Amino acid sequence: MSEPETSTVDLNGFATRVWRKGKGPKLGFLAGYGGLPRWVPFLDRLAEARTVIVPSLPGFPGGDRGHSVLDTHLDWVLAVRDAIDKSGLAGADLVGSSVGGSFAAEVAAIWPEKVKRLALIAPFGLFDERDPATDPWAQKQEDIPGLMTADPDAYRKLKAMPAGANSVEWPIEQTRANEAAARIFWPLGNTKLERRLPSITAPTLLLWGEKDRLIPRSYAGTIAKAMKARTETKIVTGAGHLAELDKPDEVAAAILEFMR
Amino acid sequence: MKFLWFHLMPYKELPDDFREKHPSVWVDIHSSLFDPKRAHLMYNEFLDELEYAAECGFDAICCNEHHSNGYGLMPSPNLIASALSRRTTDTAICVLGNSLALYNPPTRVAEEFAMIDCISGGRLIAGFPVGTPMDTTYAYGTNPSHLRDRYYEAHDLVLRAWTEKDTFAFNGRYNQQRYVNIWPRPIQHPHPPIWIPGAGSVETWRWAAQMDYVFCYLSYYGYKMAQNVMKGFWEEMARLGKDRNPYRAGFAQVVGVAESRQQAYDLYTEPAEYFYGRCLHVDARFAGPPGYVTEATQRAGIESQVKMAAEGRAAGGPSTNASSATKMQSLARDMKSIVENGYVIVGSPDDVVEQLRELATTLNIGQLMLLMQFGNLSSETTKYNTRLFAEKVMPKLRPMFAEWENRWWPKPMEKRQRASLPAFMPATAAE
Numbered sequence: 156m157s158e159p160e161t162s163t164v165d166l167n168g169f170a171t172r173v174w175r176k177g178k179g180p181k182l183g184f185l186a187g188y189g190g191l192p193r194w195v196p197f198l199d200r201l202a203e204a205r206t207v208i209v210p211s212l213p214g215f216p217g218g219d220r221g222h223s224v225l226d227t228h229l230d231w232v233l234a235v236r237d238a239i240d241k242s243g244l245a246g247a248d249l250v251g252s253s254v255g256g257s258f259a260a261e262v263a264a265i266w267p268e269k270v271k272r273l274a275l276i277a278p279f280g281l282f283d284e285r286d287p288a289t290d291p292w293a294q295k296q297e298d299i300p301g302l303m304t305a306d307p308d309a310y311r312k313l314k315a316m317p318a319g320a321n322s323v324e325w326p327i328e329q330t331r332a333n334e335a336a337a338r339i340f341w342p343l344g345n346t347k348l349e350r351r352l353p354s355i356t357a358p359t360l361l362l363w364g365e366k367d368r369l370i371p372r373s374y375a376g377t378i379a380k381a382m383k384a385r386t387e388t389k390i391v392t393g394a395g396h397l398a399e400l401d402k403p404d405e406v407a408a409a410i411l412e413f414m415r
Numbered sequence: 416m417k418f419l420w421f422h423l424m425p426y427k428e429l430p431d432d433f434r435e436k437h438p439s440v441w442v443d444i445h446s447s448l449f450d451p452k453r454a455h456l457m458y459n460e461f462l463d464e465l466e467y468a469a470e471c472g473f474d475a476i477c478c479n480e481h482h483s484n485g486y487g488l489m490p491s492p493n494l495i496a497s498a499l500s501r502r503t504t505d506t507a508i509c510v511l512g513n514s515l516a517l518y519n520p521p522t523r524v525a526e527e528f529a530m531i532d533c534i535s536g537g538r539l540i541a542g543f544p545v546g547t548p549m550d551t552t553y554a555y556g557t558n559p560s561h562l563r564d565r566y567y568e569a570h571d572l573v574l575r576a577w578t579e580k581d582t583f584a585f586n587g588r589y590n591q592q593r594y595v596n597i598w599p600r601p602i603q604h605p606h607p608p609i610w611i612p613g614a615g616s617v618e619t620w621r622w623a624a625q626m627d628y629v630f631c632y633l634s635y636y637g638y639k640m641a642q643n644v645m646k647g648f649w650e651e652m653a654r655l656g657k658d659r660n661p662y663r664a665g666f667a668q669v670v671g672v673a674e675s676r677q678q679a680y681d682l683y684t685e686p687a688e689y690f691y692g693r694c695l696h697v698d699a700r701f702a703g704p705p706g707y708v709t710e711a712t713q714r715a716g717i718e719s720q721v722k723m724a725a726e727g728r729a730a731g732g733p734s735t736n737a738s739s740a741t742k743m744q745s746l747a748r749d750m751k752s753i754v755e756n757g758y759v760i761v762g763s764p765d766d767v768v769e770q771l772r773e774l775a776t777t778l779n780i781g782q783l784m785l786l787m788q789f790g791n792l793s794s795e796t797t798k799y800n801t802r803l804f805a806e807k808v809m810p811k812l813r814p815m816f817a818e819w820e821n822r823w824w825p826k827p828m829e830k831r832q833r834a835s836l837p838a839f840m841p842a843t844a845a846e
Contacts, residue, residue, distance in 0.1 A: 222560070226561070292705060293700045293701060293704070295700055296699075323718060330703075331705075333705035335560075337704065338560035338561070342558075
């Protein structure tokens with residue numbers, strides 16, 4: 156696994172990391188809960204066939220304290236649109252997972268011309284009282300990995316402090332990612348995304364981890380039903396909420412196939 | 416030295432197996448444990464105890480705000496404060512306080528505090544806590560990432576509402592009001608003294624220092640554990656070029672006094688173990704909503720852990736930088752450790768005088784808040800504790816800090832101008 160090229164774009168005055176790797180047509184990725192403190196095998200799989208571009212979300216690893224100036228849902232959606240424009244992803248295929256999945260869907264709904272084809276991995280944005288999503292912000296620290304991935308080690312590996320990292324700033328950066336997610340999705344994760352789903356025109360692949368303990372699988376049905384664009388739903392066997400960490404090969408293959 | 420008698424109003428009948436059978440005293444404590452008819456008696460006893468403390472000569476009686484909480488039955492401390500305003504004459508009414516970010520619009524706080532100030536004849540101390548994570552983010556659903564900024568803005572709004580003469584428009588980040596014009600207005604000019612209760616967040620005491628407000632460290636863990644936070648506060652004061660006036664700071668302490676040390680143990684062991692065992696049993700799930708603890712406070716906490724590890728020292732007890740629920744995970748729950756760790760001060764009047772003198776001296780505290788009803792302590796023993804303290808402890812500590820001016824104390828109307836206590840007493844109550 157080789158490292159990607161790293162550059163930064165300015166989002167509301169915050170230098171925001173953009174990763175780029177691979178060849179071929181562009182494919183964007185917006186990360187899930189916890190963000191991406193390091194490059195992951197899933198992105199390598201995608202980069203084998205495509206130019207993968209990964210802008211950080213405000214407040215997530217690589218996104219500095221960009222969340223701190225975003226107060227409303229509109230502020231957030233505009234910041235993500237800017238991230239997509241500035242990293243050269245306008246009009247390209249877009250993949251979003253979890254938190255990032257919600258933003259990918261928003262951009263595709265509000266600016267349909269910016270997203271050619273869409274893949275959503277268990278996006279935030281909905282809440283169903285009859286089948287409530289789990290509260291990720293009221294968990295014992297040690298229970299978080301098992302909530303995020305079917306194999307808790309997959310999430311632990313993502314978050315483990317690398318040798319040579321700043322031992323004070325690293326944990327603060329990980330907490331910041333959780334705060335950034337809370338800032339937009341507290342307390343229920345419900346941004347009423349459902350209302351905007353009918354505006355999406357891009358063909359959409361819905362991926363859901365079979366063992367997602369955070370967001371119930373029934374939400375995939377709700378999303379598919381609300382959409383007017385063509386959708387395809389795929390349950391990822393053996394994967395949890397962040398399916399791309401549990402099953403990088405399967406998830407990448409499904410996306411590449413859908414966006415061929 | 417000022418003596419403030421502080422009631423938390425705990426539900427006194429949590430079952431013996433509460434810790435084993437129930438995950439948390441806070442946020443999702445089960446409704447089946449609450450008997451409203453028992454609460455009727457508790458509330459009335461609690462109010463009696465506060466009024467009794469006023470009668471015994473305490474300088475202030477205090478209440479505070481908690482939500483979905485089995486050890487704090489005051490979602491609205493203002494209701495309690497208004498009742499106390501009508502049943503006391505000279506004692507300061509200290510509300511510690513209203514969690515500003517939870518009020519929509521925050522002018523509600525300006526209004527209600529002004530009402531209490533008017534009813535009491537200018538005896539209100541206005542406390543503004545940020546509020547615990549359990550109260551603010553979980554029970555009330557406020558976004559932890561916005562909480563502190565909302566708090567600061569609400570503070571600015573309340574202050575302007577109290578002091579501006581004309582109706583004004585408030586154009587804030589979180590609050591927008593076209594017509595701000597509160598009626599009634601507070602008696603105290605320019606406004607009641609502002610006290611900031613906190614549990615150790617760096618920002619909170621730093622801000623209190625900058626604003627020249629009283630910072631009240633509300634810890635349940637005694638003065639030995641409080642040294643770091645108060646040291647930080649006084650260093651910040653020095654940095655700002657402000658004096659070490661001890662009335663700038665308050666501290667809450669659980670106290671049980673009796674004729675002898677043995678008698679004190681006999682009286683206060685069960686209620687202390689009830690308090691630390693059952694009342695402070697909070698689910699670790701509610702320890703750290705992200706964003707509640709600011710990055711500066713996180714940084715201070717991690718750096719002090721790293722430093723301690725490097726020096727080969729184990730962290731002694733809960734870290735002062737940890738969130739309140741995290742602290743509650745690791746605390747001592749049996750009387751021996753409760754006393755050894757210095758959470759409570761129990762003993763004969765002389766024991767208590769000696770320890771409180773050390774507390775006041777080492778922390779440099781002029782506003783001493785006393786938790787004299789704690790856990791399931793009976794009303795009778797609470798009154799005994801209160802009376803004995805007033806008679807045997809208070810006089811010996813009273814002269815401390817006489818050389819300093821307490822600029823943060825209410826300035827009520829002159830006594831002759833004030834309304835008298837209600838003349839009408841129902842026959843049954845008078846008998």
